[in-house]
Amino acid sequence: MADGADQETDIGLTMASWEYVAGMPFENFKSLACSYSGYYEDAGRPVRRLEIPKDRVTVILGFGDRLWINPVGSTTLTQAQAFVVGLGEKPLIVEHGGVQRCIEIELLPWVANKLFCGASAELTQGIVDLTILWGSDANLLIKQLSESSSWQQHFTVVEQFLSEKFARSNRIIRSEVQWAWGQLENYGGCISIRELAREIGWSDRHFATCFREQIGITPKAAARRIRFTRAHQLLTNSKKYALSEIATTCGYSDQSHFTREFRRFAGCSPTVYQTANFPDLLGTPSDIINQ
Numbered sequence: 001m002a003d004g005a006d007q008e009t010d011i012g013l014t015m016a017s018w019e020y021v022a023g024m025p026f027e028n029f030k031s032l033a034c035s036y037s038g039y040y041e042d043a044g045r046p047v048r049r050l051e052i053p054k055d056r057v058t059v060i061l062g063f064g065d066r067l068w069i070n071p072v073g074s075t076t077l078t079q080a081q082a083f084v085v086g087l088g089e090k091p092l093i094v095e096h097g098g099v100q101r102c103i104e105i106e107l108l109p110w111v112a113n114k115l116f117c118g119a120s121a122e123l124t125q126g127i128v129d130l131t132i133l134w135g136s137d138a139n140l141l142i143k144q145l146s147e148s149s150s151w152q153q154h155f156t157v158v159e160q161f162l163s164e165k166f167a168r169s170n171r172i173i174r175s176e177v178q179w180a181w182g183q184l185e186n187y188g189g190c191i192s193i194r195e196l197a198r199e200i201g202w203s204d205r206h207f208a209t210c211f212r213e214q215i216g217i218t219p220k221a222a223a224r225r226i227r228f229t230r231a232h233q234l235l236t237n238s239k240k241y242a243l244s245e246i247a248t249t250c251g252y253s254d255q256s257h258f259t260r261e262f263r264r265f266a267g268c269s270p271t272v273y274q275t276a277n278f279p280d281l282l283g284t285p286s287d288i289i290n291q
Helices: 109-115 130-134 136-147 151-168 175-186 193-200 204-215 219-237 243-249 255-266 270-275
Strands: 002-011 014-023 033-042 047-051 057-062 067-071 078-080 082-085 092-096 099-107 127-129
Touching (some): 033 151, 082 136, 109 151, 109 204, 127 130, 136 151, 175 193, 175 204, 175 219, 193 204, 193 219, 204 219, 219 255, 255 270
Antiparallel strands (some): 014 033, 067 078, 067 092, 082 127
16 A cells, blocks of 8 residues: 655746655565655756665665765765665765656664675665665566556565565574664663663673674664654654754753754754755755755
């Protein structure tokens, strides 16, 4: 099943149209994907978006024009159609020529570790082309998506493909790491890392090592990412919260601390980010970087 919205907007001489469809995972797929959605747009012009880090591993399956991806502050420019974004710290500038059609899948980090055969550490270094991780299987998936005609068919192809990949993987997921990640999420990142290690019965060092092997980053870095994600959600989903309230709610020491952390992950201040938008498209324009 899928819920969607579509819109056409006439801005000057440009007619921009877009469609967003949220997928509803089948029961046996819910434990693998946190969420997935389909997006199509025809902007009639090149589009450059700012994409900020998340507390999820994101898979982008494009079956149309390729995207150009540039980590903020880097001179590296990558062209890709299907790729994975791990738990790296840098925001990304993503550009396309005017037409985009893709599926976005958000995965829990330990699920991604199993799907990508332990490549969590590599994924924190930036984006990784899906063909590097899955070889010809990635091309087969994109081909199947290109041959499907509806969003529901696209989602069914993705569910079947990922479920089979997960079942065939021999990568072991440690229950202790799953539990620790769940606790970090339950407490919004505001929980003692040492206490988590003690609850499991591990030393601090052993806990950090095992966690990083399966998640790709340390427990402390994961807590920061989860706290930032929660703050970002409050900032973007409601205009009623003052920055000081968001800082207090999400466990930052004060508003200045929150602003510094936000700028580190998003490349701009929270005030600028909150008011930035396209007049006719979804997402955040990239020209707010360093403001």
